[in-house]
Amino acid sequence: MEELIKKVNSIIDLSKEGEAYFVSIAREKATPKGTILIREGQAVNKVFYVTSGCLRSYCIDKNGKEHTLQFAIKNWWISDYIAIHSDEYATLTVECLTDSSVIEFNAKELNGMLTLFPEYEPFQRNLLERHVLSLNKRILNQLQLTASERYDLFLEQYPDTEQYARNYHIATYLGITQESLSRIRVEKAKK
Amino acid sequence: MKALQITKYGEIKDSLAFNEVSKPTVQARDVLIEIKAAAINPIDKSIILGNFQSMMPISFPSTSAYDVSGVVVEKGSEVNDFEIGDLVYSRVPQEQMGTIAEYVAVISDAVSKKPGNISFEEAASLPLAGLTALQSLEYVGIKENDKILIHAGSGGVGSFAIQYAKAKGAYVYTTTSTDNVEWVKELGADRVIDYKTEDYKTIVKDADVVFDTLGGNYTAEAFEVIKKGGKVVSVVGSLDEETAKMFGMADYKLPEELKTLCEDKEASYKFIFMHPNGAHLGEIKSMIEDEKIKPIIDKVYPLSESIEAFVHLATGRAKGKIVIKIG
Numbered sequence: 413m414e415e416l417i418k419k420v421n422s423i424i425d426l427s428k429e430g431e432a433y434f435v436s437i438a439r440e441k442a443t444p445k446g447t448i449l450i451r452e453g454q455a456v457n458k459v460f461y462v463t464s465g466c467l468r469s470y471c472i473d474k475n476g477k478e479h480t481l482q483f484a485i486k487n488w489w490i491s492d493y494i495a496i497h498s499d500e501y502a503t504l505t506v507e508c509l510t511d512s513s514v515i516e517f518n519a520k521e522l523n524g525m526l527t528l529f530p531e532y533e534p535f536q537r538n539l540l541e542r543h544v545l546s547l548n549k550r551i552l553n554q555l556q557l558t559a560s561e562r563y564d565l566f567l568e569q570y571p572d573t574e575q576y577a578r579n580y581h582i583a584t585y586l587g588i589t590q591e592s593l594s595r596i597r598v599e600k601a602k603k
Numbered sequence: 604m605k606a607l608q609i610t611k612y613g614e615i616k617d618s619l620a621f622n623e624v625s626k627p628t629v630q631a632r633d634v635l636i637e638i639k640a641a642a643i644n645p646i647d648k649s650i651i652l653g654n655f656q657s658m659m660p661i662s663f664p665s666t667s668a669y670d671v672s673g674v675v676v677e678k679g680s681e682v683n684d685f686e687i688g689d690l691v692y693s694r695v696p697q698e699q700m701g702t703i704a705e706y707v708a709v710i711s712d713a714v715s716k717k718p719g720n721i722s723f724e725e726a727a728s729l730p731l732a733g734l735t736a737l738q739s740l741e742y743v744g745i746k747e748n749d750k751i752l753i754h755a756g757s758g759g760v761g762s763f764a765i766q767y768a769k770a771k772g773a774y775v776y777t778t779t780s781t782d783n784v785e786w787v788k789e790l791g792a793d794r795v796i797d798y799k800t801e802d803y804k805t806i807v808k809d810a811d812v813v814f815d816t817l818g819g820n821y822t823a824e825a826f827e828v829i830k831k832g833g834k835v836v837s838v839v840g841s842l843d844e845e846t847a848k849m850f851g852m853a854d855y856k857l858p859e860e861l862k863t864l865c866e867d868k869e870a871s872y873k874f875i876f877m878h879p880n881g882a883h884l885g886e887i888k889s890m891i892e893d894e895k896i897k898p899i900i901d902k903v904y905p906l907s908e909s910i911e912a913f914v915h916l917a918t919g920r921a922k923g924k925i926v927i928k929i930g
Contacts, residue, residue: 453688470719476639476672476690476726478719578892580720590720590894 465512612653666701899923
């Protein structure tokens with residue numbers, strides 16, 4: 413929790429009261445491997461800040477196959493933001509790929525910070541900007557980069573995640589088949 | 604709900620009908636699965652023909668088939684391992700048979716989450732054949748460098764068993780007909796024997812294990828190709844004494860011929876009666892997700908054409924599994 417407060421205070425100057433409220437709405441949780449934090453088709457009102465471990469969000473297509481949207485490691489936020497902001501049921505599932513620790517916030521309570529402590533707003537905006545940037549980059553990378561380049565970026569962006577994630581988690585994140593992923597790995601090993 | 608039911612023992616086309624039936628209700632340890640896909644197996648055909656009526660009598664009408672994949676939509680009060688919305692697959696127990704329908708209630712011990720990297724149709728193709736192969740090869744403890752002969756490599760059980768044995772590092776011989784040689788090779792078998800042009804008994808020598816999926820003469824012949832101290836595991840041959848006792852046949856004795864063959868080769872013989880098992884399906888899930896095993900599908904039929912699917916099954920010419928898309 414302390415680390416998160418430090419992060420917040422590195423961007424804004426949160427008042428003592430604001431800090432106390434922020435801590436009061438945060439719930440630190442240990443989540444064993446396999447825990448489902450958000451389940452497709454159910455109501456969502458939580459966002460999670462990862463303090464350790466590795467999580468994944470994925471959607472399921474109409475044939476029943478999973479497609480990874482995002483991985484989240486230490487210091488990342490994860491939720492189903494479509495569901496939260498549109499007040500719809502979850503279209504994503506969020507699962508823990510390893511034993512993890514997260515700080516759970518109720519999305520409404522977290523948003524409540526904006527009214528109660530306006531100085532918190534730039535932190536929230538910064539988060540949102542980074543989230544939009546990351547999504548846009550993900551789309552552009554998908555359009556502009558080769559599969560091998562996208563794999564390099566994945567390794568850079570999510571260090572060590574390869575150890576925890578199954579091949580199909582990574583392959584569907586990159587938008588390639590498991591066979592292609594194996595081929596890319598073999599080619600890289602040769603170099 | 605709509606269901607394909609067996610109305611009497613007899614020829615397929617005369618004995619199956621679509622009926623409107625009530626939705627199953629869940630018991631404390633059951634989950635209710637909204638079915639997305641079902642698969643059919645030779646046993647489903649044999650049940651319709653009445654071949655098992657003394658061993659596994661059914662009442663009429665009974666909804667057909669055992670293999671299923673779908674979504675959990677309801678659960679009993681004692682179910683903790685599954686949540687509503689879980690994507691699952693199962694080989695349902697005999698007393699809960701009936702997967703060519705919109706819903707099936709299944710005891711949760713027989714259910715597993717489905718592999719995440721394959722479709723509902725592919726997942727439905729796995730349970731019965733996969734469990735049969737896994738339980739047989741786990742029983743014999745197949746391991747690296749074992750030499751194994753798997754009969755009928757192009758069948759549902761054989762094609763799974765080849766991939767499973769290869770994943771364990773074994774050397775795999777398999778038999779199949781000329782038309783199937785190429786694609787069976789692609790499953791990873793080290794030596795594919797075309798039984799129309801080659802005699803497997805002259806090719807396979809000193810095998811550690813024979814997996815007998817054919818029965819008849821093949822069970823006894825297995826002892827000609829195993830090494831001294833080898834193992835024969837069968838899913839269609841004679842019962843062994845231990846399995847017979849399990850079925851309440853306390854006085855059953857292994858046929859003399861098999862007994863002698865076992866003694867001569869200091870070999871073991873075991874009949875495997877596949878049992879529904881969610882934990883084993885969990886193992887299969889991992890192997891599928893790691894692409895150690897791939898589902899092999901011959902054809903997917905819509906529910907409305909499921910009687911035709913049975914007719915196709917009865918030809919015995921399917922290369923892989925026959926699946927029925929439901930949801």
